[in-house]
Amino acid sequence: MIKRILFGFLAFVIGIGIAFYTESFLREIIQNIFRWSTSNKIRLVGKNFFIFSNKLYFITFGIGFLILTLENLNQKINQILKSVIICVLIFGVLIIGISSIYANIKVIECTACLDGIRTLHFNEINYGLIISLSAILSIIPNLTKIIIRNKSA
Numbered sequence: 001m002i003k004r005i006l007f008g009f010l011a012f013v014i015g016i017g018i019a020f021y022t023e024s025f026l027r028e029i030i031q032n033i034f035r036w037s038t039s040n041k042i043r044l045v046g047k048n049f050f051i052f053s054n055k056l057y058f059i060t061f062g063i064g065f066l067i068l069t070l071e072n073l074n075q076k077i078n079q080i081l082k083s084v085i086i087c088v089l090i091f092g093v094l095i096i097g098i099s100s101i102y103a104n105i106k107v108i109e110c111t112a113c114l115d116g117i118r119t120l121h122f123n124e125i126n127y128g129l130i131i132s133l134s135a136i137l138s139i140i141p142n143l144t145k146i147i148i149r150n151k152s153a
Contacts, residue, residue, distance in 0.1 A: 007073060008066050015065025019058045023050075027127050030099050034125065037100035038118075041107045046121040054128040060135040071142040087138050094134035102130065 027050070034042045068087055072080045102125075110118040 004070065004073065008070055011069035012062040012066045015062035016058050018065065019061035023057070026095070026131055029095065030125060030127055030130055031122070033096055033099040034103040034106075034120075037096075038103050038107050041117050042103055043117055043119045044122050045119055046123070048122040050123065056132045057128040060132040064135045064139045067139045067142050067146065071146050083142060086141060090141070091134050091138035094137050095130065098130050098133055102126075 027048075031044055031048075034044070064087075068083065072083050075083070106120060107113075107116070107118050110116075113119075
């Protein structure tokens with residue numbers, strides 16, 4: 001039990017660290033998805049300046065990595081790799097899907113745009129919400145495995 005608690009705490013801290021180091025990379029990906037999914041009908045203006053994302057972003061990455069670690073704690077390496085790959089693929093698909101929907105909604109709600117091009121400031125995009133939703137939803141398969149395993153035990 002103490003082993004699981006220590007691994008869980010360590011996984012949570014590592015998840016927050018991963019969130020910290022991937023923040024600017026994920027912001028850039030979301031900006032590119034906004035442009036790509038709207039056929040360049042979104043123009044980002046201003047300075048792409050940020051200090052830290054909201055706390056929800058860091059906490060969801062920590063929780064996601066915690067659940068992924070606890071679910072795979074006593075698994076074979078093949079099962080761990082399969083679980084991580086599925087989680088990362090779901091995360092990527094969700095980032096693309098949520099960002100595309102959000103971007104197209106921004107274009108649709110613009111009624112006074114010149115030539116149908118919406119101008120957004122870099123900080124008008126809610127990066128924390130997009131990434132947090134993707135992180136939480138991508139961990140659902142692992143969470144269901146934990147719940148099923150605990151019900152059967």
